[in-house]
Amino acid sequence: xxxxxxxxxxxxxxxxxxxxxxxxxxxxxxxxxxxxxxxxxxxxxxxxxxxxxxxxxxxxxxxxxxxxxxxxxxxxxxxxxxxxxxxxxxxxxxxxxxxxxxxxxxxxxxxxxxxxxxxxxxxxxxxxxxxxxxxxxxxxxxxxxxxxxxxxxxxxxxxxxxxxxxxxxxxxxxxxxxxxxxxxxxxxxxxxxxxxxxxxxxxxxxxxxxxxxxxxxxxxxxxxxxxxxxxxxxxxxxxxxxxxxxxxxxxxxxxxxxxxxxxxxxxxxxxxxxxxxxxxxx
Ligand code: DGL
Numbered sequence: 501x502x503x504x505x506x507x508x509x510x511x512x513x514x515x516x517x518x519x520x521x522x523x524x525x526x527x528x529x530x531x532x533x534x535x536x537x538x539x540x541x542x543x544x545x546x547x548x549x550x551x552x553x554x555x556x557x558x559x560x561x562x563x564x565x566x567x568x569x570x571x572x573x574x575x576x577x578x579x580x581x582x583x584x585x586x587x588x589x590x591x592x593x594x595x596x597x598x599x600x601x602x603x604x605x606x607x608x609x610x611x612x613x614x615x616x617x618x619x620x621x622x623x624x625x626x627x628x629x630x631x632x633x634x635x636x637x638x639x640x641x642x643x644x645x646x647x648x649x650x651x652x653x654x655x656x657x658x659x660x661x662x663x664x665x666x667x668x669x670x671x672x673x674x675x676x677x678x679x680x681x682x683x684x685x686x687x688x689x690x691x692x693x694x695x696x697x698x699x700x701x702x703x704x705x706x707x708x709x710x711x712x713x714x715x716x717x718x719x720x721x722x723x724x725x726x727x728x729x730x731x732x733x734x735x736x737x738x739x740x741x742x743x744x745x746x747x748x749x750x751x752x753x754x755x756x757x758x759x760x761x762x763x764x765x766x767x768x769x770x771x772x773x774x775x776x777x778x779x780x781x782x
Contacts, residue, residue, distance in 0.1 A: 507729040510535035511720065512566030513575045516558075517545035518750060519653060519690030520577030521757035523600065524739065526717035527575070528760060533730065534737045537569055540754070542745030543770070546653055547580040548622025548689070555624055559585040560592070565742075565768065567595050572729050575720060576600065579688045579712060580622045583630035598723065603715035604686050605634035609642060611708045612684040618677040618707075619646040621688030622653060631688055645680040649673045649689070656691040657753060667698055674702045686710045694757065741765040 511531075513524050517540050524538050539562055541547075547555045559581040566574050574597045576582040576589070582599030590597050608617045619631050626646045635642050651669045659665065677685060685707055687693060693711050700709065724730040731737060740763075743750040747765035754762050 505728065506732040507572055508535070508731055509570055509572035509729075510537050511573045511575065512537050512539070512563075512569065512571035513577050514539040514541065514559075514562040514566060514581070515578040515690055516540075516547035516580060517542045517657060517745075518754040518757050519657065521754050522690050522693045523575065523577035523713040523716055525758050525760065526713045527720055528737075528739060528758075530717045530721055531724070531730075532737060533733055533735045534724070535731065536737065536739040537566060537571060538739065538741050539565060539768070540741065540743045540745075540750055542743045542750055544744060545657070546622070547578060547584075548624045548653060549650060550580075550624060552584040552624060552628055555580055555584040556588060559589060561770065563589050563593055563595075563597065567593060571595060573598070573720065573723065575716060577690060577713075577716070579690060580624040583621075583625040583628040586630075596723065596727075598716065598719055600690075600712040600716045601630045601688075602634050603719045604688065604710050604712035605631055606638060607710045607715045608684050608686050609635060609638040611710060612642070614681070614683040615639065615642045616680060616682045616684075617642055617644055618680065618682035618685040619644060619688050620649050620652075620673060620677075620685060620692060621646065623648045623650055625688050631686060643680075645677060645682055647673050647676055652695075653689055653691040656694055661694050661756070662698075666695060667702075670695060670698050670702055674699070677703065677707075682707065684708045684710060687712060691757075742768045744768050744770050 576599035586599040626648045
């Protein structure tokens with residue numbers, strides 16, 4: 501990129517809640533010159549237990565929100581949203597949109613030696629079969645072992661990450677992966693990087709973990725470079741937050757995901773609150 505030209509527009513990132521802050525963390529660490537706008541849809545968390553249609557419609561309104569704020573690139577940090585809606589979003593909007601599924605699948609295919617790859621993710625992500633299709637499109641001979649982990653993201657978000665309850669849930673979910681003798685496991689949910697030590701211990705040191713947050717941050721850097729839309733090198737970028745749920749609890753819970761200061765969080769009061777409330781009570 502010509503060092504004189506730069507694109508000062510921010511990058512938009514959205515997630516079903518605070519989990520995508522693990523993705524923003526990787527972006528902030530690897531791309532310090534960029535500005536970011538993060539939208540956490542905490543009022544509608546979790547996405548994982550919703551139908552694919554619901555997740556898709558939430559993803560569309562999140563992207564519209566970010567487009568209205570003049571972003572140059574959108575990162576779908578949420579695995580459930582990327583799995584349910586990424587191709588439809590890319591087809592519908594002019595702004596470039598990237599999501600977490602393909603970068604993680606690519607890393608897993610490169611990493612595995614036995615070609616036995618495990619996937620830990622929400623029900624929505626597993627049901628969409630996006631990871632399975634992405635893996636098979638990269639290596640048609642790979643064997644994929646998906647495990648739905650419905651309890652994990654809510655437990656990690658709400659409680660003590662290092663509790664025995666989380667450990668017990670992890671033990672239950674890694675059981676089938678150990679039985680399948682996978683040598684690589686994709687952490688297909690924004691929350692799982694927080695429990696990496698527990699996963700390493702219970703899966704064993706011979707199993708490689710693919711962190712989809714790290715992989716997407718790498719891809720964002722490559723896109724900025726190739727399109728020539730990076731911000732001015734050497735500057736210190738800023739980052740700001742919107743949430744659809746209580747901003748104070750976003751700030752409190754979010755800090756341990758971001759591992760950087762969270763200053764102001766602005767509440768976005770969306771119109772869907774009433775219509776989706778019925779769904780929340782299922
Ligand atoms: N961001 C979501 C994901 O990666 C967290 C879980 C959820 O919303 O159910 O799938």
